[in-house]
Amino acid sequence: MKINVNKRDPVYVQVMRYFKEQIATGQLAPGEEIASRREIANQLKINPNTAQRAYKEMEELGLIFTEGNMPSRITMDETILTDVRKELVLEAVTEFIHSIQSIDVSLEEAVELVKENYNRKRAD
Amino acid sequence: MKINVNKRDPVYVQVMRYFKEQIATGQLAPGEEIASRREIANQLKINPNTAQRAYKEMEELGLIFTEGNMPSRITMDETILTDVRKELVLEAVTEFIHSIQSIDVSLEEAVELVKENYNRKRAD
DNA sequence: CATCGTGTATTAACTAGTTAGTACACAATG
DNA sequence: CATTGTGTACTAACTAGTTAATACACGATG
Numbered sequence: 001m002k003i004n005v006n007k008r009d010p011v012y013v014q015v016m017r018y019f020k021e022q023i024a025t026g027q028l029a030p031g032e033e034i035a036s037r038r039e040i041a042n043q044l045k046i047n048p049n050t051a052q053r054a055y056k057e058m059e060e061l062g063l064i065f066t067e068g069n070m071p072s073r074i075t076m077d078e079t080i081l082t083d084v085r086k087e088l089v090l091e092a093v094t095e096f097i098h099s100i101q102s103i104d105v106s107l108e109e110a111v112e113l114v115k116e117n118y119n120r121k122r123a124d
Numbered sequence: 125m126k127i128n129v130n131k132r133d134p135v136y137v138q139v140m141r142y143f144k145e146q147i148a149t150g151q152l153a154p155g156e157e158i159a160s161r162r163e164i165a166n167q168l169k170i171n172p173n174t175a176q177r178a179y180k181e182m183e184e185l186g187l188i189f190t191e192g193n194m195p196s197r198i199t200m201d202e203t204i205l206t207d208v209r210k211e212l213v214l215e216a217v218t219e220f221i222h223s224i225q226s227i228d229v230s231l232e233e234a235v236e237l238v239k240e241n242y243n244r245k246r247a248d
Numbered sequence: 249c250a251t252c253g254t255g256t257a258t259t260a261a262c263t264a265g266t267t268a269g270t271a272c273a274c275a276a277t278g
Numbered sequence: 279c280a281t282t283g284t285g286t287a288c289t290a291a292c293t294a295g296t297t298a299a300t301a302c303a304c305g306a307t308g
Contacts, residue, residue, distance in 0.1 A: 008132050010265055024227045036284065047267045052286075069274050069284040085227060092223035093237045099216035103148045103209060107242045111235050113217045118231045134295055160254065171297045176256075193254040193304050251308075262297080270288085277282075 011046055015054035019063065023074060024085035030076040034064065135170055139178035143187065147198060148209035154200040158188065 009017070022028040035043065041051040055072060058064045062080050066072040075081065100110050130138055146152040159167065165175040179196060182188045186204050190196040199205065224234050 012265080021226050037286090038283080049268085050266060053265090055285090066285065069276090069286095071284065088227050089224070089229060089237065092220055092227075092229075093241050095223075096216055096220035097238065097241050099219075100213070101242075102145050103212050103216075105213060105216075107239065110238055110242065113213065114221065114234055114238060115231065117217050117221050118225075118234065136295080161256090162253080173298085174296060177295090179255090190255065193256095193306090195254065249308100252306085254303100254305080256303085257301080259300085260298085263295085265293085265295105267292080268290085272287080273285090275282100275284075278280090 012050050012054040012057070015040070015044070015046075015051065016058055016063075019054075019058060020084050020088060023063065023081060024088055028074050030074055030078075030081060032074045033071045034074065036071050136174050136178040136181070139164070139168070139170075139175065140182055140187075143178075143182060144208050144212060147187065147205060148212055152198050154198055154202075154205060156198045157195045158198065160195050 019028065019034070028034065034040075037051045037055055038048050041048040044051070055064065059066060059072070062075055062077060063084070064072045065075055096110075105113075133141070143152065143158070152158065158164075161172050161175045161179055164170075165172040168175070179188065183190060183196070186199055186201060187208070188196045189199055220234075229237075
């Protein structure tokens, strides 16, 4: 588990994205406990405050919830959970389309490129 | 011509990207004069220093060159010019593949999404 | 020769993000 | 009852990016 692949987004945003991905792929189940702020900060070699910021925002988004001093847990709200994946997919596609259209890449060329690179990238 | 569509990248990076797109699509020809720092800053409502930073980096990358106090111009180096488009295309594809694979989107689904959204997005 | 528009450089101040260090309330564990 | 691990909160300092305000050398234009 690495975070700093992407330098352009703030660390706390990348942490949020990591959890969104885990939720979207079912690797984190509804109601499941997640690592504490201090734990995750330790694992990712980031500051506990930065971890706290990510968790706080995820709580505001309804992705996780916290009761008392218990470890925070993944929400059990079905709507939110299914929306997470939709959001990530739509974001990726929208960004990609925007990028290739701004440099005049045709639909055919784009599809070809995706096909060519989809399996290639797994080898990295 | 707008710049701040994207909040995650620094403004000077977005300015560089704008010029790369113009070069990649042939809207800026080799040797062609580009807007002065003050001009572009005015057009984009950004600070002249930020424009200068973008231009300076583009100069370091060999994208543009400056002689005396003349307006900067697009490079005439064929290799650099063709590489610009390749770089932008590869970057877009790589990022997209990475995003969709991290949320378990299959190749078929991805291709379908691109096809569905390619023309839709033009309507924005 | 004065003016204007180039590129270039410098200094100061502000914001967002990050790190560091510390602190406190609370519940479970020993 | 002391310790440990939760969440939460606050202050201080640092960095990168941005803006603002000047300043200067140089060449063309009037």
